[in-house]
Amino acid sequence: LMNTTPDGDYQTYKSEHGGFVREHFFGRDLRTLKMVEHMNDAEVWNLQRGGHDYSKVYSAFQAAVAHTGQPTVILAKTIKGWTLGSHFEGRNSTHQMKKLTADDLKAFRDRLYLDIPDEALDSKLPPYYKPGADSDELAYMFERRRELGGSIPRRIVSAKPLAQPEEKSYDVLRRGSGKQAVATTMAFVRLLKELLKHSEMGQRFVPIIPDEARTFGMDAMFPTQKIYSPHGQNYQSVDRELLLAYKESKTGQILHEGISEAGSAASFIAAGTAYSTHGEHMIPIYIFYSMFGFQRIGDSLWAAGDQLTRGFLLGATAGRTTLNGEGLQHEDGHSLLLASTNPAVVAYDPAFSFELAHIVRDGLARMYGERDEDVYYYLTVYNEPYLQPAEPDGVDVEGILRGLHRYAPAPGEDGPGAQILASGVAVPWALKAQELLAADWGVQADVWSVTSWNELRRDALSCDAWNFDNPEGDQRTPYVTTTMREQPGPVVAVSDWMRAVPDQIRQWIPGDFASLGTDGFGLSDTRPALRRHFRVDAESIVLRVLTSLVQRGDYDRAALPAAIEKYGVTDISQVEEDHSGGLS
Structure with missing residues (x-):
């Protein structure tokens, strides 16, 4: 009966009375009506929903904790505005109501068995109730607090700072691209391949890709890093004849999520908080079409900041005019503006590969070195190839990191x-x-790279x-x-x-x-x-x-x-x- 009763009916029941509940809920089936024939209307009215019955809640959690081998969900039936009286309980207006009347306050007090006399119930300024220091309630709460690690919530971080890559690791970007036109997306991928060779840090990178990895030129990682699958590869890939064929492995390093930005964001948060939850630094590199980042999963990225996630977001194919063949769906001209609303995000829009080298080096030091900062980076990189210049002599590294440097003085x-x-x-x-x-x-005119x-x-x-x-x-x-x-x-x-x-x-x-x-x-x-x-x-x-x-x-x-x-x-x-x- 409960599973076939609409939520709207449940809300209506609690806004009526015991007789109404007897007739319209229990009365829908003779068997359930017989279950309450010995009860008066007041007793029917006082029957608790599962989410408000302490014994049922306790029993549900006890069963959930004891159950192993698969996830467990507890569905708790509750009442909107529970204990707040007839003007609040089950009413659509509950969320707009801000104050209790004197009668509501008395009913609330009686419902929760609070030891407050009538004369103390000022409807304009109700008293603050705190159980006595020797009360069972406080004793129980303090006991649970001790069991959970103390009264002040705190994040225990046992992960140690990581040894940073040698300066030569960044030479692949600092020396420029010579006569070859290279997009900044590909420049980053080249750097990532170098960083993956690092003896300590390399195995900690977690490339996360919600779309085809070849879009970003990451297929070169298939043979070495491989794509994680809990079952390994149980099929023959269509590109198996190629040198850079699609390869899955139980020990794969790449998370190839399919077109699921929500799942990819969850992986980003999980890897980016491993320093706290598991005591091990992981370095998520979540690379996506920039239009499908902050616009599509902005709420998840806000949660990432709230959870002190660390890592790199790569808004690839960035800009309004670079991914020009697919129309307005893919042409991103505003994700940097959305990123500016998130206090945890350090956002950069580099023009050249040598700038990217300094930015990534500084990001690794800030998040995984001695500086130990709770930030994550958003780098917008492009799919338009052009010649990447070598790093100029005496380049203004401070300016690159702070956001502005003069690249070409007036001629x-x-x-x-x-x-x-x-x-x-x-x-x-x-x-x-x-x-x-x-x-x-x-x-x-002087030209400055921002x-x-x-x-x-x-x-x-x-x-x-x-x-x-x-x-x-x-x-x-x-x-x-x-x-x-x-x-x-x-x-x-x-x-x-x-x-x-x-x-x-x-x-x-x-x-x-x-x-x-x-x-x-x-x-x-x-x-x-x-x-x-x-x-x-x-x-x-x-x-x-x-x-x-x-x-x-x-x-x-x-x-x-x-x-x-x-x-x-x-x-x-x-x-x-x-x-x-x-x-x-």
Whole structure:
């Protein structure tokens, strides 16, 4: 009878009376009606649901603990607003009601057998009830607390810091790609293969892939790391003739989850908290189409932060215009903005492989070295191949890690100055714009690689909070403000993300600031056409820099229509197509 009774009826029963329950519940079957024929209506009304019957709850837990060999679930029938009186119990309005009346308070007191006199029941300010120090209730609670490890919840971490990879492990990225065009997704995979060779750390990496691993160029790991399966491989794979054939193993290191982002996020949390739950550091590397990360499993990633998870999220095929063949479903222009809402996430948008090397090295040190920080990293990497430069001599490593470094100083000194801030795949567009500005308009622009808009904002917010609380102390200045304060000309920010991403730092930029971005849904078209559509390509950057200079009074306004005509900025058909393809 209980299994065939709708939940709506259960709610109605508790809003009525014992006679109603007798007629409409027990009366639906003669056998159940006979079970309560010896009871009056008050006794029928006082029958407890399973979730409120202490003996049944205890018995259920006892049976669950004793049952082994398979998971156990306890289904507990309960009443919304239980013990709060007739105005609350079983009522749809329970969640909107904020206060108990005097009668409700008395009924609540009587229901829970609380030793509080009527005169103490002030409906506006009810008394705080605490059992006596020698009461059975407190004795039981303290006994359980001692059994569970103490009164203050704490995380016991016995995992020891890991020996860090040697500097030479990162040379595969620092030396650049030579004449081969390589996407930053592939650059990361190359680094991961090097790190997997590390004697202590290598076996602790847990690659997690919710889609086909070949999408990210990770098939090279199949023969060595293999794909975990509790049953091993019980079939012949269709690609068994290939050198990089699909291989499963009971001791596999790769978690190939299938298209299940929720399952992959659960694996990320499990591996990323193993340092606490098992006393062993594991390093989850969860790589996914960036559109299917924070947008699809944002709640799980919030829980990951709450559980002090550590590890790396890789938003591969990132950006609004790089994975251009699959339309708006896959074109991500906002995950960095979503990541900025999570206090545990350290997000980077590197342009070059050498930046990626420093970021990963620092991340491993922060999470698994002596610094022992409770954060996890989100790295946005792209599927568009371009030449990866070797690490410049004297590169500003601090700037890379803090979020901003000057990659290409202005080519000359004569002419108006400007600053172009670009991140990720937009840095090559900025470099082309730098050339056009100098050659066609005599404008000298510096190009800065913004490795993390989010970290620049986090630093600035921290400075603001300090200054707010310490008005008479030494005032702190955000890193981005200090870095850009003495730079000549306007600042133009550009990325393959919606403008709200670079706009995060707008208020801390001294002087004039303008941004370009990929606001709106994605489209299926060529990369150059999409970039012209969103006005983020090199020619659009040139026009935005010239516009900022005109607005400052530093350039002739006649240059603006001339630039539009020269480059065809408003005409998508005039773009120069490329054939860069996908990952390399």
